[in-house]
Amino acid sequence: MSHLASVPSLLDFLLVEPATRAEAEALLSEFTALPEEQKSVARASLLAKIFPLVFGENALVEGSASYEENRTQPWSTNCWLSPTVILTPTSSKQISQILALVRFVGATFSVRGAGRLQNPGFTSNEGGVVIFLSKLTQLDLSGDKTTVDVGPGHRWLDVYKGLDPHGLTVAGGRIPHVGVSGLLLGGGLSFQNSEHSLGCMNVVDYEVVLADSSIVHANATENSDLFWALKGGGTNYGIVTNFRMSTIPNAIWAEGRVYPATPETSSQLLNALMAYHELIESDNKATLIWHTINQTTLLIFFYCAPVEKPDVFAPFYDIPFLMNVVPPAKRTVYEMVDAVSNILAAEQLNHDMRTTTTLPSLTVYEAAEKTRLEEMAALSDLPRADLTMVIQPMSSLAIRVAEAKGGNPLGLSSVGHQWFLVMADYADTLTAEEEARVRASVKKVVDVVEETAKKEGVWLPYKYSNYSSRDQDPLASYGEGNLGKLRGIAAKYDPEGAFQALQNGGWLVSRAGKQ
Structure with a gap:
């Protein structure tokens, strides 16, 4: 950034139009002349003027057209914060220019893909800058159809829809409205975990805008340390503007069933789950999605080949269920995700998540469900507070x-x-005290799971960052060696620590391991 240390050199890099250059230069020169203690007061006013001046219609400030629409894009309403400016860049080059200006003025910034994270301050902020990647929606299939370039502004349903006519898909997200960048940078649970591993392991190249505004590629042969770090290391290294992913076949079989969450059925399902854990150690094409909410359990059986009623799901087939939400059939990934898009439609609610990891254990599962029911009863006086238990079986494969x-x-x-x-999932009309009760109930269930797992000798330290609550520490759960390596890579590609100092929130290596 040393070459952009002066106002004229910065404006040259920003390609500011002659008609607005004099005004931009005056604003920035006046700001840089202020004593440091006065800059914090003047910064918000500067942001509201300089970014629209430089980036035109791609800079939205409060009161302007589309500001409110973009401010309220995050899935969780407690993440609807009020930044001074929301930027909607159209290219990697423009993102590099935005970062240059952000660093020059010392602005707090947040990066948002689809805004699906549930933690306030991770994809927005108060009074700073949000870099919203919604316009980066490229979906370009290679000539040999073995890879596809996916823009970070996409949601997974759109990716699957675009690839469907080619008979192809990618190992991406399982929820239609989840965004590409957040899922992949956190690791990325996919339908194809056993056969192709996590979504991040199917990225063969990242295009990244670094803190110094340079645009680089990270892959197995170029910046290979950065390539490794981005596979679960989050937003510590730069802004990813393109994910090149390996394509995979699209033909699958799937079924979705809703079961009653009665004690008898729950017992049958949990015993079937234990059998399923064993079966997936020798069948790499199966994925089970388990959601228990209120008085029902939704199970999605997904098989990565067009095979009718695969044997791997046999432990569940004879358990009485209420209804098929997705009839059993051979279909494509797009057809499957589209079929559940209404069931899993995003509501305007507050959300909180909390996660842990264990080996398979019937005792742990029974303790979790017992505690969930107790906590739901404790919250029954609230107008809306649902607790969903999700179990994600992962094979060693x-x-x-x-x-x-x-x-x-x-x-x-x-x-x-x-x-x-x-x-x-809880109403945004709850008081702060009521919200604290909801979050305490979430914590209680996970605490019981961890206590039980430790007693049984089946607890594992890993925490999936995309499911972690704001007070958890997922990067530290990767292990001291890996965290140290992540910190070293961040220091190499961002030696001045801009992403640690200026980024408003997220799982930052500078904050990990310090709780």
């Missing part, structure tokens, strides 16, 4: 595939295990 592809920072051992999640 998924970890071995990741290791064969070069590995990642997550620190997972090659054992069959499960990623556990409790999610609260």
Whole structure:
């Protein structure tokens, strides 16, 4: 950034139009002349003027057209903060210019893909800058159709829809409205975990804008340390503007069932789950999605080949269920995700998540469900507070595939295990005290799971960052060695620490391991 240390050199880099250059130069020169203690007061006013002046219609300030629409894009309403300016860049070059201006004026910034994260301050901020990647929606299939360039502004349903006519898909997200960048930078649970591993392990090249505004590629042969770090290391290294992913076949079989969450059915389902854990150690094409909410359990059976009623799901087939939300059939990934898009439609609610990881354990699962029911009863006086228990079975095969592809920072051992999640969906009209009760209930369920798992000798330290609550520490759960390596890579590609000092929130290496 030394070459952009002066106002004229910065304006040259920003390609400011002659008609507005004099005004921009005056604003920046006046700001830089202020004593440091006065800059913090003057900064918000400067941001509201300088960014629209330089970036025109791609800079939205309060009161302007589309500001409110873009401010309220995050999935969780407690993340609807009020930045001074929301930027919607159209290219990697423009992002490099934005970062140059952000650093020059010392602005707090947040990066937003689709805004699906549930933690306030991670994808927005108060009084700073939000870099919203919604216009970066490229989806370019290579000539040989083995890879596809995916823009960070996409949601997964759109990616699958675009690839569907080609008979192809990618190992991406399982929820239609989840965004590409957040999922992949956090690791990325996919339908194809056992066969192709996590979504991040299917990225073969990242285009990244670094803190110094340079645009680089990270892959197995170029910036390979950065390539490794981005596979779960989050937003510590730069802004990813393109994910080149390997394509995979699209033909699958799937079924979605809703079961009653009665004690008898819950017992049958949990015993079937234990059998399923064993079966997926020898079948790399199966994925089970388990959501228990209120008085029902939604199970999605997904098989990465067009095989009718795969044997791997046999433990569940004879358990009585209420209805098919997705009839059993051979279909494509797009057809499957589209079929559940209405079921999983995003509501305007507050959300909280909390996660932990264990080996398969019937005792742990029973303790989790018992505690969930107790906590739901404790919250029953509130107008809306739902607690969802999610169990994500992971085979050892998924970890071995990741290791064969070069590995990642997550620190997972090659054992069959499960990623556990409790999610609260609650009304945004709750008082602060009521919200604290909801979050305490979420914590109680996870605490019981961890206590039980430790007693049973089945607890694992890993925490999936995309499911972690704001007071958890997922990067530290990767292990001291991996965290140290992540910090070293961040220091190499961002030696001045701009992403640590100016970025408003997120899982930052400078904050990890200090709780």
